[in-house]
Structures are given as C-alpha cells and as structure tokens.
Amino acid sequence: MNNNQNLQITTMGKGGSGKSATIIKFIQTYFVEEYDPTIEDSYRRHFTVNEKEYRLDILDTGCGEEYETFRMDYIKETDIFLLVYSITDQSSFQFLKDQEYMEIMRVASEEKEYSIIVIGNKKDLENEREVATKEGKEFAEEIGAYFVEISAKTDNLVPLFEKIITFHLEGKADNLPQDLLEDLENLFEKQILIDYQFEVNNGNQKIGCHRIYLEQRLGEEHFENLKQILFELPLQEAKFVLKNTYCGLSNSNYIQFNKILKNSKIDIPKNLFQYKKLKNDLNEMLNSQTHDLCLIVENEEIYFHKIFLIARFGYFEKLFSKKQNQEIEKLTDHTGFSLKIWKILRKHIYNGEIIEDIDDEKSCQELFKALNN
Structure with a gap:
C-alpha cells in the first residue's frame, strides 16, 4: 500500500x-x-x-x-x-x-x-x-x-x-519493519552458526538451517514433518519453502507455496508460515527460554539468541564467525552503553520495535550505528 x-x-x-x-x-x-x-x-x-x-x-x-x-x-x-x-x-x-x-x-x-x-x-x-x-x-x-x-x-x-x-x-509485510524482514532473509542465506542440515532432492543435496529458530516457529512435530517434505523436493523448491519459513509467507506467495506442497502426503497448516504468525513467533521467541547467549551488562544478565544478533548486526556476525565452533554461554559487553539501552535494543532485534519518545533516543541510535559497522 x-x-x-x-x-x-x-x-x-x-x-x-x-x-x-x-x-x-x-x-x-x-x-x-x-x-x-x-x-x-x-x-x-x-x-x-x-x-x-x-x-x-x-x-x-x-x-x-x-x-x-x-x-x-x-x-x-x-x-x-x-x-x-x-x-x-x-x-x-x-x-x-x-x-x-x-x-x-x-x-x-x-x-x-x-x-x-x-x-x-x-x-x-x-x-x-x-x-x-x-x-x-x-x-x-x-x-x-x-x-x-x-x-x-x-x-x-x-x-x-x-x-x-x-x-x-x-497479511502484508507492512505489519513488520522492512529491515527486519530483510535481516531474516539474510539469516536464511547465511551459513554462520547453522546447527542442522535438511536433506533435499532425495538426499542428494543439503540446505543448512538454524534449527533453534525453525522449531520455535513450527514446533518440534511440524519441524519433523517439514524435514520429510523437503527430502523429496528439488533444491530450488526446497529453498523457496525454507525461505518462507524463515521470513514469513505473504498472501501472494501462497499459490506457489501450496503448489509445491500439494503432492505431499504430510500436512503442515499453512498459517504456521504466514506473516501474521511470524509476528507472534518473534515476540514469543523474545521471551522464550531457548536462548544461547547471556550478555553481561552492568553486572546484569540479558539473554539473546545468537542467530538474531548475527542477522541484525555486523558487529556480532564478525564476532561469532571467528568463534563458530565454540559454545559462547556468557559474553561481557564492552560497548559502554547502558543496560536500559540494551533492553530497548533487545526488543528491536526480535520484532523491529523501537520505543518512541525515549530520553535516550540519541544513545539508542549511536548503539545501533556502532553495532552495524
């Protein structure tokens, strides 16, 4: 619109x-x-x-x-x-x-x-x-x-x-910030910190993914169903399905999405993939207990998912790519920004929301800029 x-x-x-x-x-x-x-x-x-x-x-x-x-x-x-x-x-x-x-x-x-x-x-x-x-x-x-x-x-x-x-x-992407959708798409394309590989094209090829994210979106049962569906799909069709799982399914992609899945004997409710569901999933993930990173700021712990930090900020992509094979449970913040600013940033990472009319708006902008460099 x-x-x-x-x-x-x-x-x-x-x-x-x-x-x-x-x-x-x-x-x-x-x-x-x-x-x-x-x-x-x-x-x-x-x-x-x-x-x-x-x-x-x-x-x-x-x-x-x-x-x-x-x-x-x-x-x-x-x-x-x-x-x-x-x-x-x-x-x-x-x-x-x-x-x-x-x-x-x-x-x-x-x-x-x-x-x-x-x-x-x-x-x-x-x-x-x-x-x-x-x-x-x-x-x-x-x-x-x-x-x-x-x-x-x-x-x-x-x-x-x-x-x-x-x-x-x-059903429109306008309900989610465009930069968030672009970051989720980039997350799908990136191979940093992938923790699972789907076999596609009858096992002849593989696509890497972030299982922690997909299981949050689909649930464990539907994740297993998706695994069976993707196994028989050609590579490009499998990528199309996975990309929409990461980024949300728009109404206009529905016909193509359904066309790919219609011959499958395994059913996954299509509304699990849609933008409207994606918005809820990201908010639930914000408050979930499946996090894999604890950031120490002002001696207080804030929990994150590394994949979101990688998707949204170049600073963390560089950091985690160097330690890809290491489990990072706790990380001390060295940016110098306050705990309040980090809490505002945390919401922004997951759902694109930035609290308006805050006293520390300039500090927020400076932190966003620093983390994107």
Whole structure:
C-alpha cells in the first residue's frame, strides 16, 4: 500500500456471477436487477477501516473468457483480487479454478504482494445451489484466500469490505519493519552458526538451517514433518519453502507455496508460515527460554539468541564467525552503553520495535550505528 493509502482491487469471474452487481451495490448502495454484460469498468470509493481512510480503486474486468481483455498493467498493481462465482452455477466456480487465472495471479506476485478474496454470490438462491459451501472453503484454503458467501441483492456489503481490507492488511509485510524482514532473509542465506542440515532432492543435496529458530516457529512435530517434505523436493523448491519459513509467507506467495506442497502426503497448516504468525513467533521467541547467549551488562544478565544478533548486526556476525565452533554461554559487553539501552535494543532485534519518545533516543541510535559497522 502506498503513502496515499490507496488500494487497487480487481474483480474477476465469469459473466453472470454477479461480480458487477456486487461492486455497484458496494459503491452506490443499490442492486442491479438486470444483468448488463461488462466489457470493463472502474469505480472509486473512499472507505474508512479502523479509523484510517483508504481510497479504493476497483477494476471490474470484462465478463468474456478472453484473458487478453484484462489490463495486465493494472493487475500487476493489484492489492486485492476478488474472485466471484455464483453458488447457483458450478461452471462459474470452475471458471475461477482455471489454471490461466492462477497463472495471472502468480505473475502478479512477482510485482508486488496481494491478497485474494473468494466470494460465493447469490446465497439468497439457496434452493438453486450447485456449489457447496465446503467446495468454496476448500478452494480458498488452497490458494490462501479469505472466503465468504454473500447475496449482492440482499446483504449490506460494507461489513464485507471492512473484513476484506482487514484481511489484506494483516497479511502484508507492512505489519513488520522492512529491515527486519530483510535481516531474516539474510539469516536464511547465511551459513554462520547453522546447527542442522535438511536433506533435499532425495538426499542428494543439503540446505543448512538454524534449527533453534525453525522449531520455535513450527514446533518440534511440524519441524519433523517439514524435514520429510523437503527430502523429496528439488533444491530450488526446497529453498523457496525454507525461505518462507524463515521470513514469513505473504498472501501472494501462497499459490506457489501450496503448489509445491500439494503432492505431499504430510500436512503442515499453512498459517504456521504466514506473516501474521511470524509476528507472534518473534515476540514469543523474545521471551522464550531457548536462548544461547547471556550478555553481561552492568553486572546484569540479558539473554539473546545468537542467530538474531548475527542477522541484525555486523558487529556480532564478525564476532561469532571467528568463534563458530565454540559454545559462547556468557559474553561481557564492552560497548559502554547502558543496560536500559540494551533492553530497548533487545526488543528491536526480535520484532523491529523501537520505543518512541525515549530520553535516550540519541544513545539508542549511536548503539545501533556502532553495532552495524
């Protein structure tokens, strides 16, 4: 989402599914009784969610099945895809599952992060239902989408769009500081202090990892499940899965992630990998008892995980790389900064949080700078 708080939304679906009626009902608060085939149209509405105002630019794509009618430029800038089908028309549901649709969104993911919402429309026509609610839910789970059934004719759609925007924002990397995400990605790439190697490509290759971190994220049982899944994957696919485990799975990577794992007989809940879960995991790790370093500052002990210090600060990377094969249980701080500053820094290391309006802000900045050199 850009600084102007704009969100671009693209609706997709077969003609007659009610996607145009859904958008018009939300924008203009009336229901279109007679179906008018849409070539392509766009709408705009300012909308407030959680006391923040967003400008919603909505593209209603053409009803034709010719994919060249889509504005690919717009689609590559899309924040939210609304996939609409009619519960009274099985063919409209199958239309959304078409691989060309999935490919369009996969290509879009290379440009930016996005979210997908699967909408089963016309729930007021229950006696004509052809698509079971379970089918819609399973499809949404497969592609990491939010699922809902509505009636554009009878429902107030304002609460729906509040939920859609909330779902999108919760699944975005913006919820975590960008420098933290970059550091976690670098942590995955670094081979310092790795304590485990996954066998991949049927045991022909290996990928190093930090077991202490992955077990914190997944739990011991799911870590073992992941080990079995990765064993059969080609190297590049295994790296993709592991990278998302380290850094969190965005909504836009969900389709590719699920595609890789769909043939596995071993199941790991996908929400264990997502950004929303990552945020909680990092906070839990901050307070966990699995630390492997005790820093002595002003004769008091502060506990850390070495891998986070390495990931976030060059000072510690240089320090630990020289002592890679040694167990460092306690380390005396020689930076000269106060215990208070170190406690502030500790939170920042794990979740990117910096306490604002503190008296020692200048000292914090100086410590960050010193440790990054």
